[in-house]
Amino acid sequence: MAQAREGGTVRVEALTVAAKAEDGRETVIVHEVGFAIPRGEVLALIGESGSGKTTIALAMMGYARRGCAIRGGSIDVFGTEVLACSASQLRRLRGNRIAYIAQSAAASFNPARTIMAQVIESALIHGSLTAEAATAKAKALFAELALPNPDTIGERYPHQVSGGQLQRLLAAMALLNDPDLVIFDEPTTALDVTTQIEVLVSFKAAIRDRGITGIYVSHDLAVVAQIADRIAVLRHGRLAEIGAVEQMVSAPAHPYTRQLIAAAAPVKRKGPEAPTETGEAPVLAATGITAGYGPAGPDGLPGIRILHDVGFSLRRGETLGIIGESGSGKSTLARVIAGIVPAARGAVRLDGRVLPPALAQRDRETLRRVQIVFQNADTVLNPAQSIGQILERPLAFYHRLGAAARRQRLMQLLDQVRLPRSVAERYPGELSGGQKQRVNLARALAAEPNVILCDEVTSALDTVVGEAVLDLLVEIQRALDVAYVFISHDLGVIRSISDAVMVLQHGRVVESGPTEALLADPKEPYTRLLLSSVPELRTGWLDDVRAGRGVAA
Amino acid sequence: MSRRMVTMIAGRVLVALATLLFVSVVVFGATQLLPGDVAQAILGQSATPEAVAGLRQALGLDAPAIQRFAAWLGGLLTGDAGVSLVSRQPVGGLIWARLSSSLLLAGIVAGISVPLALTLGITAAVWRGSLYDRAVGVVTISAVSIPEFLVATLAVLIFAVHLQWLPALSFMPRSASPLQFLRAVAMPVMSLSFVVVTQMVRMTRAAVIEAMTSPYVEMAALKGASPARIVLRHVLPNTVGAIANAVALSLSYLLGGVIIVETIFNYPGIAKLMVDSVSMRDMPVVQACAIVFCAVYLLLVTCADIVAILSNPRLRHA
Known part of the structure; x- marks a missing residue:
């Protein structure tokens, strides 16, 4: 008409x-x-x-x-x-x-x-x-x-x-x-x-x-x-x-x-070769994680279940990408690993040792070794504290450093995340979104962790700024041999940074495996749907997809 | 109405009842701790210890506290609040006579101040940043920082002493004409409204501004809706809960305000009765007054909560 x-x-x-x-x-x-x-x-x-x-x-x-x-x-x-x-x-x-x-x-x-x-x-x-x-x-x-x-x-x-x-x-x-x-x-x-x-x-x-x-x-x-x-x-x-x-x-x-x-179109930051099977024990592993919210029912499981029998393992210096849409349970998984949401069933192991499910039961050393970086740097950084104060707090808490040593380490951290040293005197409100996310990352690095959980860390950033943060993450990984659990809804970002990928839907693992192998030849229909739904930078892509799927319009 | 809503409302009512019970314990306990003794107060300093003890026994003051509390609470529940120790009249009748004149005063204050405050608050929010908004802001800020006893005293000074328009005391003969009545309550109403209005204006303005900055209000403006339509159709339905709470809080403040204002103007209300009873150590009356105040307060707050629950579309259409 x-x-x-x-x-x-x-x-x-x-x-x-x-x-x-x-x-x-x-x-x-x-x-x-x-x-x-x-x-x-x-x-x-x-x-x-x-x-x-x-x-x-x-x-x-x-x-x-x-x-x-x-x-x-x-x-x-x-x-x-x-x-x-x-x-x-x-x-x-x-x-x-x-x-x-x-x-x-x-x-x-x-x-x-x-x-x-x-x-x-x-x-x-x-x-x-x-x-x-x-x-x-x-x-x-x-x-x-x-x-x-x-x-x-x-x-x-x-x-x-x-x-x-x-x-x-x-x-x-x-x-x-x-x-x-x-x-x-x-x-x-x-x-x-x-x-x-x-x-x-x-x-x-x-x-x-x-x-x-x-x-x-x-x-x-x-x-x-x-x-x-x-x-x-x-x-x-x-x-x-x-x-x-x-x-x-x-x-x-x-x-x-x-x-x-x-x-x-993000560049691939990880080589195409599958991770070598060195027989090295995983630094972080999870088995049979079932978790959710609300009071426990007669079966001992929470009333509203978010995750069902989720498991993975991650070796030192590698990145596991977790992809899923809203409601897939990917952020809850990060919270379970961090102990913020205790798992109802299953175990999280750090270097082979089972971690207590709840945050309050974990000792300081365990807390130090697993750090989390949240999506929204705006709300995570205390606006009343200078960047220096924010970064010195974990140095005092985890490493009990004196004032002079803290100061020295603070400068190292700022160098590491490529921020000018003068940022230490400034407040979160004076920084751009990308700078705030770097501070957020520096705060996690201050603990000298073995694992960093990155929950949608580039989602709130503009693409060009987000790309720079991804570059930084890979650079830090190479230097410090830290492992990442990288959570995102953006397949392009996941593909660019992960050694292995796990696809979550409705709290269940759909498919997982080495990034290139899995994305080149997805076995599950949902993975294929997800892959084909990522817009491609060419005119006519939408028409092709529609024709391929037979979507009525 | 959804089941979740019914359970939420039932929960609010239960919490209110539990609070009332808790307050009755506190009120009873506190009056036990007050220094002095009714028998001593009635008989005077020169009475013999035997006479005081005899009167205590006659008044039932020597029974254990728990037993007296149970008897008192049971009496309250059956509508029998006991007998005044001073006037020997039933407390219920005393309170009812005074409560009705206090409620009349509060009713007039609410009838004037609620519409006035909502109009001022909503218009100030709609014309945020305008000269009008700033004028309302300055006036309310100044008004809220003046205590009501000062307002009342100034009102007496101006309208009763200098202009001699109104009587300084709100004394009312039994057969007061409507005009006499109006003259009698004019100054108490004015003093109370002053403070109550300002609080409501500020809270209403804040609630409306919050809704005005929401994306759905921008969307309504981009659909070509007029300012009046935006306020009536889009803002107010979403601020009912917040405004109900503002009104309830302000009106509950009236309860405190009447004590001062009734005392200053000698208005024969329940607050005046309570103040007089405290000075006479008439414990049954003091206790009953305290429970009445608490009950009215809880009634207001619970009503506001229920309105807020009812106005929430997520609960109404779960």
């Missing part, structure tokens, strides 16, 4: 947005950005966090987040100058002629109201349809977006449906008034890869069938290559490069675009 609309263009010229700090100083976060989108095309805005891509997307609706203000330029959406609109004119544009699909559907739905009430709200606000007609249209859209039970899903509340479904419901909300321009703001970033594919397929079909003009904001080049016609690369609020998808992927001109493309 292609929309037979006349031509026209969305034209943005010299758009400038400023952010105001608490003290009233203004920083320009978007510098004179300009681009044009002919009707029926999708332009992708690509960039890392802080590149201004979401700010530009929101500005298309004349909207600036709290503390930001549009300072100049022109946004012409098919003949309407958005920046010249009054507040009430803007309200008539939003949700009507320009619609927005947010990154986190789970947070963008009001938890207190039914899904249908929120999907048809824009029709009621703008008086475009009666409630009855809007409901009927919404149900048709639900079916078009391949949602299950399209006739009844709207009666549910947001917490009663899955994340992937909410994202499509949010798209239905945006499409209800047949907008001229749709803004997709990282709509699949929060989803698991297997879910992401379903959502991408339904988005792509809707875009094609409806001839949607769109702006697709993302940090993921491979995703964008499937959806967009052209790509605009943003960096520090400026337009670095703009061009057709094919050209950008195959022959990027700007060095930053090349850097982004390189980061999108």
Whole structure:
């Protein structure tokens, strides 16, 4: 049902947005950005966090987040100058002629109201349809977006449906008034890869069938290559490069675009050779781990079981990659190894010695030898302590070093994680995300552990920054012979850094083995599904996958 | 209503009842520890030890504490709170007469201050950072830092002494006309509302601002919803629980506030009764008053908890 609309263009010229700090100083976060989108095309805005891509997307609706203000330029959406609109004119544009699909559907739905009430709200606000007609249209859209039970899903509340479904419901909300321009703001970033594919397929079909003009904001080049016609690369609020998808992927001109493309396909940091069978005893081994939460039932197992009979072994200086989607139990496994969640059954052995299940029963020496690095460095580092204080604490706790020795070791640690020594005097709030994750790693290294549990350590970082952290991890492993349990949902990262891989699903081991052997020839259907769901940096990948799987669109 | 919700609400009610029981133990124990003796107080310093002992026996004060506690608690549960040691009248009747006038005072205060506070709090949050918001902020901060006895005393000074519009004491004849009644309660209501409103404004504003910064409110704005629609359809349904707690906390503060205000204005409420009974060592009345205060407080807090549970869609539609 292609929309037979006349031509026209969305034209943005010299758009400038400023952010105001608490003290009233203004920083320009978007510098004179300009681009044009002919009707029926999708332009992708690509960039890392802080590149201004979401700010530009929101500005298309004349909207600036709290503390930001549009300072100049022109946004012409098919003949309407958005920046010249009054507040009430803007309200008539939003949700009507320009619609927005947010990154986190789970947070963008009001938890207190039914899904249908929120999907048809824009029709009621703008008086475009009666409630009855809007409901009927919404149900048709639900079916078009391949949602299950399209006739009844709207009666549910947001917490009663899955994340992937909410994202499509949010798209239905945006499409209800047949907008001229749709803004997709990282709509699949929060989803698991297997879910992401379903959502991408339904988005792509809707875009094609409806001839949607769109702006697709993302940090993921491979995703964008499937959806967009052209790509605009943003960096520090400026337009670095703009061009057709094919050209950008195959022959990027700007060095930053090349850097982004390189980061999108992580290099293999581990040799292809299978780990040699030296007969050396594993440094860390787990057998028959069953664990969960809640009070124990009559069988002595917790009420809510997360892990079922999970086992692995890991030798000194090697990396075990654990891959799984949300809810697979991979973080719980790290917590079991660390003793934060005691295992109900099974044993964790460190150098052959069985560890007490609970943290409180482990002695200081055991604690020292197994360290954990969490995903979110922001919340893990105490904002009231300087980096020096943070790093000196484990030195005093585990090694009982005196002040002078601590200071000396602190400097070594900062060198080791490639941070300038001056960082010791600074506070976590003054560091970037990548720097904070390095501090986090240095804190684990301070204990001089045999094993480090890395739980999604690069997931919160931009790809280029994350790549540098991976390089550092491998370098440290070579120098110190430390073993890693590396947990991630990102197959590319796992493949790049692991000697062996274990695939988890619903708390059970699906498959495990040496990385290259396993990923080159996966035996289990789930592993194959996972592998085929990772977006590839070439146009047409999504169509190939869809054809291969026979996904209805 | 889901089963989980029923068990949660039942749990809250049980906790409230258990708290009440615990408080009754503490109240009874504390009154036992108070220095002085009712028999001594009634008979005066010059009474002979034999006369005091005789009166103690007549009042039942010589039985073991556990036995007296059990008898007292049993009496409370059957609606018999004992007899005042001073006036020899049933405590229940005394309290009921005074409680109703206190509840009337508190009711008027709540009736004025809750709508006023919610309006101020919500509008200040909606226009966050505006001149209006800052004015509300400055006024509430200043008001909350002035103790109510000062407000009450200033009110007396201005409205009773200087302007002579209102009577300084809230004395009411039995057959007071509505106008007389209004004149009598005007200043107590004003003093109490002053403090209660400011607390509610601040807590309501914080709760609304938290909801206003959520992604679903941004989404509503990007759908073209008007500010009024955003507040009524998207913000308020998600702040009911927090606002109910703010209201309950503020209203429970009224209980403390009435003691001071009733004393200053000589308003014949339950707080005044309690203060008088303490000075007379009329233990049955003091104990019963304390239990009434605690029960009202628990009632408010439990109601707020139940409202919060009922307003949570995750529990309502599990």
